[in-house]
Amino acid sequence: MDTADSLADELRAIARLDTHDPAELAAGLGLRLSRRVGAGCQGQLDDVLRVSMRGAPEAVSWRCAHELGHLALDVAGVARPHDEQLVNAVAAAIICPRREFRRAFYEHPFRLPALARVFRTTETIVALRAGEVFDLQLAVVWSGRVVRRGEIGVDDGTLRRWARHGGEDVARVVPLTDARRFVVAPRDAL
Numbered sequence: 001m002d003t004a005d006s007l008a009d010e011l012r013a014i015a016r017l018d019t020h021d022p023a024e025l026a027a028g029l030g031l032r033l034s035r036r037v038g039a040g041c042q043g044q045l046d047d048v049l050r051v052s053m054r055g056a057p058e059a060v061s062w063r064c065a066h067e068l069g070h071l072a073l074d075v076a077g078v079a080r081p082h083d084e085q086l087v088n089a090v091a092a093a094i095i096c097p098r099r100e101f102r103r104a105f106y107e108h109p110f111r112l113p114a115l116a117r118v119f120r121t122t123e124t125i126v127a128l129r130a131g132e133v134f135d136l137q138l139a140v141v142w143s144g145r146v147v148r149r150g151e152i153g154v155d156d157g158t159l160r161r162w163a164r165h166g167g168e169d170v171a172r173v174v175p176l177t178d179a180r181r182f183v184v185a186p187r188d189a190l
């Protein structure tokens, strides 16, 4: 169990809700969701969570989880500005709680579309979460960006090349339904 998981669990404990739905968790914390995009939440449990409601439900849910991630750090007494990577890790732990995620993963091993449906999120988020929860070496690659989990022994350029042209014998490349994204992993890592 790492920091992000305990921070997410702390919010669920305060809300007394065992949920992986960020909007439900926000409501359980007494937060009102506001469409207005603001500076994020103010770190008070009776406040308003400002989240842009534009886009797909998965995107709205991610933004909501991200703001709850900031709130979790506020509650834990972490001064702002927060480490955005940690905030995102908390957001992922809110949407895909570790224990539930493990259970679902054993039920649908590497079935990213099925896992995304279970947690009502994107394949990108479940792929990266699988990397965190199971200590896997993998990366999600899209439009020049590379987001890694685990120690992959190759550089970003190689990962991008694999995503574009296939990994030959050394890597597995899995296209995601999230537009033009790929999971890339060394063949012996998965």
Ligand SMILES: [Zn+2]
Binding pocket: 066, 070, 084, 087
């Ligand atoms: Zn942020």
